[in-house]
Amino acid sequence: MNFDISKYHFRSDKLFNSVLPLYIDELQAISKVVQLKKGEELYREGSMPKAVYRVKKGKIKIQQTSADGKSRIVYIYTVGECFGFRPILCNEMHPVSALILEESEIEVYNGKGFVDIAKRSPNLSFNLVEILSFEFNVWINLIGSLSHKSTKERIALILLILNEKYRTSDIDPIITLSKADIASYSETTEETVVRVLTFFKEQGILSNEAKKVIIKNKRILEIIAEGF
Amino acid sequence: MNFDISKYHFRSDKLFNSVLPLYIDELQAISKVVQLKKGEELYREGSMPKAVYRVKKGKIKIQQTSADGKSRIVYIYTVGECFGFRPILCNEMHPVSALILEESEIEVYNGKGFVDIAKRSPNLSFNLVEILSFEFNVWINLIGSLSHKSTKERIALILLILNEKYRTSDIDPIITLSKADIASYSETTEETVVRVLTFFKEQGILSNEAKKVIIKNKRILEIIAEGF
């Protein structure tokens, strides 16, 4: 019954694995690289999807706004991950919005071209099937882990997920996500996040200075996230 | 801004659409039909997936049990729907359990055989991509609709979803799901479900006699589910 963080991360970085060079070249031909700044919007929920994206640098938050105007972060994409293919593949509007969290560089593949190539490349097709199936599992796991949990437990879990997202080398990752965004991801309020982080800090579990959160004791967070 | 219930239902009944007769025959050859009684377990979370299923008769609830032993219904499959293919396609354990809600008849396709045929049939492959993509959207929509909502709103939404699941003809569907299951689906407790249903009944929105719930005023429920 060990805590397994990989249950909560997509595997979309494997999208192009073992796809024939022929198709890789075709994909190259229908793509371009764009630079985006913090706060910019890549796409908005309810809009028609136009492209598939791959993160070359930076971080993108995916969020959904409910009827009462409150938004909820559902995922954060980072280097190597691909996204935006789901609504394209089932001909639906974007159910979520994509917003740039920090200066990013993104490879943009033309949507129609991507679907066309996917239909011809068996390996790409089957990578999609695998990735989509797995992403669903990630969701089920996340939802299962977040429901029936106290805010403290939810925040602990989200911090652990963010800890992986913000990892760049072997040193302790520095989580620079705003308190409001951590709240939106943990399905709680900014005030509650501040209170819980203060509590965690008092317990020596993390440091929280100058808008930077650094996890010091991952094991205790895992125990809290699992509900003791 | 009309309420659209189709956002909350999978489209797995389209799995075999336009698949060549050749492959349909092959699928037939690796399948068998089983009869199951209420309460029986089709598979359990954490187990290795062995088959893909198609409901010929009855209803199956998919649920996930969290660390503290509380379970949550994540979906209910009914006639025509296919399920169980996701973990097979990405080589993962079942993240959820499947339990028979009422006497059911299920077509069971051997998992390995199914994957093999899927890899050879482009249409089946692409149906999978489409269905998986869409199912993800259903989830995003459901989660988005359930979070940041009061229990009353959540229960209203689940009742509307169940109303479609229990529809058999043009007359008002009779929802025979137990209060405990409605609670598990709405992420609340049985007591709260009883209280809210009593309230809805007082408002003339539904009737609730002899373990049967019948929705009388769908429009009001939709307004409540959307948070007024």
Place this chain on the structure above:
DNA sequence: AATGAAAGTTGACGACTGTCAACCTCAGTT
């Protein structure tokens, strides 16, 4: 028709956590 178990109902109570409001901190700019 009697029985027992499962399912459903009602009431009392209090903790959790969201809301509101005021205030503080800090980085970037003039």
Place this chain on the structure above:
DNA sequence: AACTGAGGTTGACAGTCGTCAACTTTCATT
């Protein structure tokens, strides 16, 4: 060095909803 605005922090308060416990109803089986 003062200014400004976004982001962060703290306190007070109240409503929702989960928990516990007792009770009633329903239904399958004999």
